[in-house]
Structures are given as C-alpha cells and as structure tokens.
Amino acid sequence: MSRYSANRPAWMEKPSLLARSVKFTVLAAVLVAVVFPFLVVLSTSVSSQEAISRAGGMVVLPTDLSFAAYNEILGGGVVSRAVVISIVITVVGTLLSVSCTVLAAYGLSRRDSFGHGPLLTIVLLTLLFTPGIIPSYLVVKELGLLDSYWALILPTAINAFNLVILRNFFLDIPAELREAARIDGAGEFMILRRVVLPLSKAIVAVIAMFYGVAYWNSFFSAMLYMTTESKWPLQLVLRVFVLEGQDMAVSGEAPPPQQALQMAIVVVAVIPVLIAFPFVQRHFTKGVITGAIKG
Numbered sequence: 511m512s513r514y515s516a517n518r519p520a521w522m523e524k525p526s527l528l529a530r531s532v533k534f535t536v537l538a539a540v541l542v543a544v545v546f547p548f549l550v551v552l553s554t555s556v557s558s559q560e561a562i563s564r565a566g567g568m569v570v571l572p573t574d575l576s577f578a579a580y581n582e583i584l585g586g587g588v589v590s591r592a593v594v595i596s597i598v599i600t601v602v603g604t605l606l607s608v609s610c611t612v613l614a615a616y617g618l619s620r621r622d623s624f625g626h627g628p629l630l631t632i633v634l635l636t637l638l639f640t641p642g643i644i645p646s647y648l649v650v651k652e653l654g655l656l657d658s659y660w661a662l663i664l665p666t667a668i669n670a671f672n673l674v675i676l677r678n679f680f681l682d683i684p685a686e687l688r689e690a691a692r693i694d695g696a697g698e699f700m701i702l703r704r705v706v707l708p709l710s711k712a713i714v715a716v717i718a719m720f721y722g723v724a725y726w727n728s729f730f731s732a733m734l735y736m737t738t739e740s741k742w743p744l745q746l747v748l749r750v751f752v753l754e755g756q757d758m759a760v761s762g763e764a765p766p767p768q769q770a771l772q773m774a775i776v777v778v779a780v781i782p783v784l785i786a787f788p789f790v791q792r793h794f795t796k797g798v799i800t801g802a803i804k805g
Contacts, residue, residue: 555773578766579774596744603663603725608718610668619680636670661735672717679713719790748775
C-alpha cells in the first residue's frame with residue numbers, strides 16, 4: 511500500500527466487494543420497483559381485450575400489440591384537447607413563475623433594497639402559515655378568475671421555498687462582480703441579466719423543473735376552479751377517467767378496451783416528465799456541488 515493510500519481518510523477508501531455487492535443489490539431492487547409498474551402500465555396500454563382478459567386485468571408482457579388506445583385518445587376529443595391545455599399551462603406558468611421568482615429573489619438578495627426586511631418576513635411567514643382552501647377559493651372568485659386558466663397559474667406563480675433557495679444562491683455570488691459591473695455603468699437589470707443569471711443557470715434550471723412538474727401534475731386547482739369540462743387539463747381528465755372509471759371512448763365503432771384506454775392516458779401524462787428530466791438532471795448535481803463548496 512502506498513503512503514498516499516495509507517494517509518487517505520476512511521470515506522475515500524475503495525469499498526469492499528461485499529459493500530459493492532450490497533449496493534448493487536439494493537439499487538437493482540429499487541430500479542425494479544420503479545420500472546416494473548411503469549412497464550406493466552405501458553404493456554396494458556398496447557394490449558388487446560383478449561390479452562387483458564387472459565392476464566386478469568394488467569398485462570406484464572403483451573402478446574399481441576394494439577395501438578388502438580393511443581389512436582383513440584390522440585385522434586381528437588377530450589384527451590387530445592386536455593394535452594394541449596396542459597402543455598400551454600405548463601409552458602406559460604413555468605415562464606411566468608421563473609421570471610417572477612428570479613426578480614423577487616434578486617431584489618430580496620440586496621439587503622439595501624426597498625422594504626427588504628418586511629417583504630422577506632412576509633415570504634418566510636408563508637412557509638409557516640398557508641391559506642386554506644376556502645380563503646383561496648374566495649380570493650380567486652373575487653378576482654373574477656373562476657373557470658379561467660389564470661386561476662391555475664396566478665395563485666401559485668411564486669413558490670416561497672423556491673424563492674428562498676434562489677435568494678440564498680444569489681447571496682453567495684461575490685458582491686465584487688456586481689460592483690465591477692456597476693462601475694462600468696450597468697444598471698440592476700443589466701447586472702441581473704449579464705452577471706447573475708449566467709452564474710445561476712444550474713439553480714434556475716432546477717427551479718424551472720420544479721415549477722414545470724408542479725404545473726403539469728396539478729389537478730386539485732383545476733378541480734376547484736374549472737367548471738367547464740372542455741377546459742380541463744390532462745391530470746383532471748386522468749383523475750376522472752381512471753379513478754372514477756368514466757367511459758372515455760371518443761369514436762362509437764369498436765372502441766379499444768377501457769383498461770387499455772386508461773393506461774394509455776397514464777402513459778401520456780407521465781412521458782413528458784420522463785423526457786424533460788434527463789435534460790435537467792445534470793443541473794441537480796452541479797447545484798449540489800456549487801452549494802457544497804465555499805470560498
């Protein structure tokens with residue numbers, strides 16, 4: 511053993527074969543527990559009625575593939591309209607939330623900004639005391655937002671937790687960089703756009719992911735505020751059709767199996783998050799490393 515290896519701390523030592531085997535077994539079990547249910551849902555969504563009946567409801571390995579369920583739900587009608595609505599709400603809501611959160615966090619990171627103390631106190635209080643369902647509903651009603659898509663965006667435009675996380679990140683940016691830009695004649699918006707945001711791409715991407723997933727998966731707000739069924743987002747349609755078991759057939763001729771239709775909607779609701787997450791995953795690691803290194 512080299513002198514360097516002998517002086518290394520215990521946590522830097524290479525794990526033993528037994529430790530690696532245990533880690534591999536645990537990770538493999540977690541992977542199976544996560545992937546297997548999704549594979550069952552996907553297999554059921556592309557199965558015929560005969561295959562579903564033989565399997566007793568949920569198909570593990572499809573024997574005869576049928577994409578009739580996807581043709582049914584994506585060929586027009588309730589689900590196709592709900593997918594478009596969810597995409598628009600997610601894109602608009604994420605852009606608005608990230609913009610408002612960045613501006614608010616940058617303002618609160620400046621200790622000399624106007625109303626810094628009281629505003630920060632109000633933000634922190636919202637983490638401890640959240641409004642109830644009835645007060646939130648009455649506020650949305652008095653603002654005239656009932657049955658409007660803005661009711662799904664504006665009440666949750668800024669998340670206090672994301673705001674505090676982003677503010678703390680801005681506080682760690684050296685003040686000398688902002689002072690140098692200010693000496694060069696840059697204003698606050700120019701400093702934010704040219705200095706602060708380029709250094710905060712990782713944390714902004716992570717917060718955008720949080721907002722995007724929250725908007726995409728939200729159904730409770732739509733259930734409270736949306737009274738017109740044609741304005742329902744995908745998650746509310748998913749809840750009504752899958753949990754309540756309502757008939758969702760669009761065409762009247764030889765509809766696909768009802769269970770295949772339900773599982774196809776589940777797949778359509780999950781796929782966008784699975785596609786977007788790998789693009790943001792590397793920013794999670796970078797954000798952890800950035801927050802762990804000081805000085």
